Amino acid sequence: MPAFAEDHVGPLGSPISSGARRPTMRDVAKRAGVSLKSVSRVVNKEPGVSPSLLESVRRAIEELGFHPNVGASSLRRADGKTATVGLLLEDIANPHFSAVQRAVEDLALPRGIMVFAVSHDSDPRREIALARALITRRVDGLILVPANEDQSHLAAEMQAGTAVVCVDRRCTGLDADCVVTTDETGSAEGVRHLIDVGHRRIAFLGPRSVLPTCRQRYRGYRNALETHGIRIDPELVLVDLNSTAAADGAVSALLAHPCPPTALFTAQNLLTIGAIRALRRRGLEGSVALVGFDDFPLADLLSPGVTVVAQDPTASGRTAAEVLFGRLSGDTSPARVHVVPTNLVRRGSGEIPPPG
Amino acid sequence: MPAFAEDHVGPLGSPISSGARRPTMRDVAKRAGVSLKSVSRVVNKEPGVSPSLLESVRRAIEELGFHPNVGASSLRRADGKTATVGLLLEDIANPHFSAVQRAVEDLALPRGIMVFAVSHDSDPRREIALARALITRRVDGLILVPANEDQSHLAAEMQAGTAVVCVDRRCTGLDADCVVTTDETGSAEGVRHLIDVGHRRIAFLGPRSVLPTCRQRYRGYRNALETHGIRIDPELVLVDLNSTAAADGAVSALLAHPCPPTALFTAQNLLTIGAIRALRRRGLEGSVALVGFDDFPLADLLSPGVTVVAQDPTASGRTAAEVLFGRLSGDTSPARVHVVPTNLVRRGSGEIPPPG
DNA sequence: CTGTTAGCGCGTTCAT
């Protein structure tokens, strides 16, 4: 009669065969000579276990190298919680979003919650497909940066008990908490700063124009100009720029204009960088003013330093996570909008005066 | 008799009550008037389902807003696969690692695999605790940046069938695939470049000295100097720098030395940035040469541009993911070391000659 | 082509 795989045990009783089945609570129970339920109690730190039983179960767990299966656990558990949350961002490789991710991670891990992070690249279909994939994983909660103009596709899921929090942009068609920043007033402040320095021809460079954030930042730009009686020149407004390269090209085109802008306001960090590249190539980084929305690493080390309307992505991520975990802990108060303020950081590029 | 929650249905038959139980395959089966197994076949796209049955099941799924539960699925499934992988990095907020993460994501999502990403901050205990947490989630595979000097804590898990791939640093005590870069020869190339420019007093700034990568990069530094008959001055070798600020301080101290270095070699991207800050504060960025290991965004836009020994974190992430998914698809060939080459990128800071 | 039965690993419910 051939030996069974379970018979091949090493010094500590750990299985050695390559196809080793993972030990289960039953295996632990058998080895400790107790019932399955007692093992469950020990694993879940339920009170009311005798010290001797606890000790023998602990030993069996150690000897077998047992690791509980959270999937099976959450399947059976009354509240159905999986102790996982989904984080649906635009692009995790963008420092803005990796800061958000890190902040969420820092609140999640101490609670034993793990994070599925995915990028939708501002593609509305990806937002929906990835949200579905996360739902399929039964995440307890979902933090997302809306890409669609409408998030009602998540309504049924919220009904079913999944907590949802939006970051950076507020959602529509969904009664969820939102963590946003002062897009409009922040942009207005940045543009007003350029006006104060003396500029009148200020270009606006924005990302996908359907995005609410883009619209709000544009509104801030428009308000600032109008407040100061400056007419908006449509030729100085360029949107739907979806990459650094696109911004670079747009700025190059602007500068070739017969009456070029004397200052640029870029509504997103990648576009700011594209604008800097274009200015550099022409040696104009010291003569054309620039204010960008959203800070980025090393902005202070460039020459000139880049003046920005800084968001605080770490604070946004932290706030979103706090709100989400509050919901998961039973907070049923009405959904709110949480505002994380921006602040203008003067570093040089925004203080360049117009020529003449 | 009170109405049951299930009785409250909206226009499409979707549950409206707030405690709405999520529809299961049984609910779909009942509504479509077929067996549970038929629903399973449709959901898993198994062949051999009549068009009419497929259609009615599809409709029921749509009407109920059914989403399969992968947790339950993988629990029952023969291979036990969860379609999730773990990514255990040093710090997801560091652009080097977020590039790795993005590359892994780009290969995972098309396969229906989701990624748990976590940061261990080079803390050995965190590496172990987080690996355990991931194992508890039954990830099919694990990509990790080793923080410990030994990874044997994962041996039992590999035995049990979890695929493991190490990135950036090779593992010890574990027979796993590794994706590494040319730390030693790349560093030697960077230092040799400084020597070629005429430098003799070249400082080495490194992170935690116990890290194999730090040691290998130091070895490259030493080899390059020795090859050119330059004696190593221990006062110019500073390690265990764990942050931008630490590097900043170290460089400040070096420059206060009576016979300061004329060039710096920084063995990690955060340290490179710290060094730049220190040089800037003294207005020395144009007179002290600098070569950094690992590229970073905007390195080309600084003045002078930062010469680096560039790694390709996207390639590393892609390679690691390819190897991992190969293992998950049944590749049982012996574990290998995969090398992603570095290359020297001259941008100005490394071409500054010594004074005189 | 379709359905029936069994049970994955675990927490709940209720008995002892």
Place this chain on the structure above:
DNA sequence: ATGAACGCGCTAACAG
């Protein structure tokens, strides 16, 4: 304080 039975949502192995 401990345990037996049951079933969470789903797929595997078989039967028809």
